[in-house]
Amino acid sequence: MNLASDLERHAAERPAHAAVLFEGRRLSYAELDAAASRLAQGLRTRGIAAGDRVALYLPNIPAYLVAYYAAQKLGAITVSINAVFRSAEVEFLLADSGARVVFTVAELVPFVPPVRGGRTPALEQVVVCEGEAPAGGARLEAWSAGFEPSFAGVDCAPETPAALLYSSGTTGFPKGVTLTxxxxxxxxxxxxxxxxxxxxxxxxxxxxxxxxxxxxxxxxxxxxxxxxxxxxxxxxxxxxxxxxxxxxxxxxxxxxxxxxxxxxxxxxxxxxxxxxxxxxxxxxxxxxxxxxxxxxxxxxxxxxxxxxxxxxxxxxxxxxxxxxxxxxxxxxxxxxx
Structure with missing residues (x-):
């Protein structure tokens, strides 16, 4: 099984049907699946594989879905980071999760700790989905360029971790919750x-x-x-x-x-x-x-x-x-x- 299979199914059966409406733009199921497929291949080329953590430090923009389903296609684990969090919280969640890559937007880049930093040694890359990428950073488009528009998600066992979300619970201290x-x-x-x-x-x-x-x-x-x-x-x-x-x-x-x-x-x-x-x-x-x-x-x-x-x-x-x-x-x- 794979959480991206629903996206793939609708892209095949109703390719022109709108998946996302956003600020005057329309993204069909075929377009969303193609974008996720290309990014999945870009992630795989850069060494991201099943079980790796892929962090999403993003507001509600279409790139959220693209990055989420790209990670799912590989069997990677998405790590959700509250877009209102700033440096200390972001560093803690990236360190705790062991995320290898984080997708974000230009205005949030200043709050992302350095790659391979003392507290975040696993973090290898910051990918910017909106706005200008900083020196040493990458653009989402660059990670997706040149790949095929179709990529079938890997088959995962039902108990395979799929997403890591953080809950403050009753103490206010973030705790990772793994969902399969x-x-x-x-x-x-x-x-x-x-x-x-x-x-x-x-x-x-x-x-x-x-x-x-x-x-x-x-x-x-x-x-x-x-x-x-x-x-x-x-x-x-x-x-x-x-x-x-x-x-x-x-x-x-x-x-x-x-x-x-x-x-x-x-x-x-x-x-x-x-x-x-x-x-x-x-x-x-x-x-x-x-x-x-x-x-x-x-x-x-x-x-x-x-x-x-x-x-x-x-x-x-x-x-x-x-x-x-x-x-x-x-x-x-x-x-x-």
Whole structure:
């Protein structure tokens, strides 16, 4: 198995279908798979192989998906680094993970420690995906140039580590959480089934892809279903709301504070008629907010509960009976004790 197989399947079956919409640009499934394939070959040429750590210190830009699926095609392990972290945190995560290469953008390069430094001896290369590369750095385009647009992902055992995400847990000190191919594949299939993703759906993806909610429940599950990601660098309410009408976004994912903020806004000037589904996760949704949303829009806000260690989905409110104030029922493969 390989997490990139969903991307490869849709690139073959529906090559022209939009995979990503971003700042006026459109990336089809065929284009996304070709970009990931070329980069996978570029990584392999530079010695990156199955089990190696590939760090993603990136905002929400299309290159995130390219680098993520390129690493997955090789059986490498993606290491997600919060894009708001700065020097001390970045150095710690790169050292702790043993990442050999880090993908980033020019504005974040100053916070990346020196390659083969005292604390990061495994780090060999910094690859810049947006902006100018510093002296000694490399550009994403250069690492991808000259390679074939097709590269099939290696076959991985279900228990093979696929991703390393860091969770602060209850202590505030980052802890690495290793998720396997099977962990992620089974969880994104459950996410797509419970939320009812369809190929014609367009998912608002403004939550950070370095977080397990954005990375698995939204990004990976959307690619699993062959849907389209409407990608945003960050959550700016006016920009997102205008894009809903312009791009006909159908699924909206947030956290409770976002729904609280939206309820306080005058939304009358925005065309939100395309939205058919809303979901909240990552924090407890106040029952009052959930009720107010339902009263105002006539739709309930579905809720998910889980942990980074769960990939992250464990409970869903609900396929059978929505209850205000509940985290819902355990999904398939999980038991509540």
């Amino acid at each position: 191919q099977s962990n992620i594949a089974s969880n994104i299939a459950s996410a797509a089934r419970c939320s009812g993703y369809r190929p014609d759906d367009r998912l608002a993806a403004f939550l950070p892809l370095f977080h397990v909610y954005g990375q698995n429940y939204i990004m990976n599950a959307a690619v699993h279903a062959g849907a389209t990601l409407a990608l945003f660098r960050r959550y700016v309410p006016e920009q997102v709301l205008e894009a809903v009408g312009r791009e006909r976004i159908t699924m909206f994912f947030g956290v409770p504070t976002i729904f609280i903020g939206l309820l306080a806004m005058d939304l009358g000037r925005y065309d939100l008629s395309s939205i058919r589904y809303e979901m909240s996760a990552a924090a407890t949704m106040p029952e009052e907010i959930s009720r107010r949303w339902t009263e105002r829009f006539g739709r309930r806000v579905y809720e998910g509960y889980g942990l980074t260690e769960c990939s992250p989905f464990a409970c869903y409110n609900d396929l059978v009976e929505h209850r205000f104030g509940s985290v819902g029922r355990a999904i398939e493969g999980f038991e509540l004790a």
